[in-house]
Amino acid sequence: MFCTLSVYWIYFVCVSTALPRASVRISPQGLLYSGETVTLQCDITDYTDWTYYWSRNNQTGSSTHGKTINISLPDQADQYQCWGTREDQPQKSQLSRALSIQLTALPTASVSVSPLGLLYSGETVTLQCVIPDYTDWMYHCYINNQELSSQTSETITISLPDQAGQYKCQGKRTTRPQWSNISSTLSIIVTALPEPTLSVEPNPVFPGETVTLTCSVESDSIWSYQWYKDRTDNVVSQSVRHTITGDTLTISRVTESDQGLYWCQGERRSRPTSSQQSNVITLTVTALPVA
DSSP states (O other), X not given: OEEEEOSSSXXXXXXXXXXXXXXXXXXXXXXXXXXXXXXXXXXXXSOOOOEEEEEETTEEEEEESSSEEEEETTTTOSEEEEEEEXXXXXXBOBXXXXXXXXXXXXXXXXXXXXXXXXXXXXXXXXXXXXXXXXXXXXXXXXXXXXEEEEESSSEEEEETTTTOEXXXXXXXXXXXXXXXXXXXXXXXXXXXXXXXXXXXXXXXXXXXXXXXXXXXXXXXXXXXXXXXXXXXXXXXXXXXXXXXETTEEEEOSOOGGGOEEEEEEEEOSSSSOEEEEXXXXXXXXXXXXXX
């Protein structure tokens, strides 16, 4: 308001001038995400030497001589207004319009495993981290809350049983939003391979007799069997005296060289592609009694 005095008549003319209006702006502009720190700036047109005041949800905050305040999201996502005061006329500004801080949900990562179903010792499986929306992610994979890898590829391969555990993944990138929500936990649990049972009849056996070893896996599937004697690199193969049929190994015309340790292992095309090794049986060849 200002007033003038007439020189001919004694009266005052007073004109009211609108107070300057404050306004609030935010940086960065655009979508805002949880975990970010943003800057609010209070602008008041005209005049100088303002002391700035901030209001959050209509609650007055502390004054500051600076025009800006920093707020952390999501904890301080609310409505903000500002105004100013000064010693000279005009001594205050109008209150700004309210600026509402609204958050955009971060994309949420998800982790999946291939193949699906039961997982077995000795297998190599693939984990995939999928993040909807945006591009240029760096994928961080965690096992038991420890970072396992950081790479641009969505997938990693792990070996079982050594890398069984609790898996999560999260994306990070250089542009906003700079991270995703971390995925829920995927438990990689190893299922024990089926264990075959080995039996032999008769045992001990006399030279010249026939002995039959039977390897059995309790399963509805059809298994083929690998037979071993004494060492893992000594595979018993089909021969004139050694006949392999289904789950049996038949040794005819037994000799002393057939004595030793025997075990078996099942194999098939579908998962699991192998069984555990069976129990070990000692085949004893007893010399014929002397007349």
